[in-house]
Amino acid sequence: MFVDSLSNEELSELSEKIEEGFLKNYLQKRMVELANPMLVCPVCEKRVSEEEDLLIQFGPKGFRKKARFCGHDCLAYFFDKQMPRFAEKNILEKEE
Numbered sequence: 001m002f003v004d005s006l007s008n009e010e011l012s013e014l015s016e017k018i019e020e021g022f023l024k025n026y027l028q029k030r031m032v033e034l035a036n037p038m039l040v041c042p043v044c045e046k047r048v049s050e051e052e053d054l055l056i057q058f059g060p061k062g063f064r065k066k067a068r069f070c071g072h073d074c075l076a077y078f079f080d081k082q083m084p085r086f087a088e089k090n091i092l093e094k095e096e
């Protein structure tokens with residue numbers, strides 16, 4: 001488990017966070033983010049903010065999809081390697 005690699009100090013900090021309920025809230029928030037493709041970069045799963053993102057829209061009118069990327073690297077990688085897979089799985093959100 002990842003906890004085996006933590007120092008005594010880190011374990012103590014983690015233990016406090018668990019007692020405070022912080023970790024549970026954090027994990028729940030993170031799961032919501034990962035379940036919502038507009039909140040995380042589809043390539044690296046980093047949180048994307050609306051101020052810094054690169055938003056693309058594609059697809060025919062009425063079936064347009066959106067994806068939000070954290071940077072140019074991830075955007076380029078997406079078009080190169082991942083777009084066919086994502087389009088197939090229909091992971092990206094449809095325009096409302």
Ligand SMILES: [Zn+2]
Pocket residue numbers: 041042043044045046069070071074
């Ligand atoms: Zn990214």
